[in-house]
């Protein structure tokens with residue numbers, strides 16, 4: 001969720017703001033198993049601000065500093081707990097931005113703890129400036145949005161190979 005939220009930013013994919021309206025935020029929550037959380041138009045600016053705070057946390061080169069900042073995000077919400085390894089329980093009535101921050105912070109802590117600090121990486125696509133958290137078992141993920149930047153990169157590489165073969 002933290003990674004997907006960061007990658008809704010217009011700084012990532014061709015200047016497109018993916019959280020452009022309340023409907024988009026509601027859809028985002030639904031896609032991440034957080035549907036039904038009370039949200040209003042006033043929540044959009046703080047959620048966008050949170051996403052700009054989360055990106056440096058993924059890019060953070062110092063694992064200890066990452067733990068510190070992720071811990072601050074979870075501490076902002078009282079009584080947040082990690083259940084079943086990955087699922088977070090947040091107190092009822094928590095504002096959506098605080099809830100998203102706490103869930104993102106907990107997720108980031110869990111990945112670093114269980115999978116290690118090298119799972120936080122920049123996207124390999126030349127056409128994308130996204131970042132991602134690799135939660136796959138083998139840990140060989142390369143793109144932040146495989147359906148978008150992964151595909152484009154593959155197509156570009158394929159065309160380049162075909163051109164090279166044609167010239168050869």
Ligand SMILES: [Zn+2]
Nearest residue numbers: 123128144149
């Ligand atoms: Zn990407």
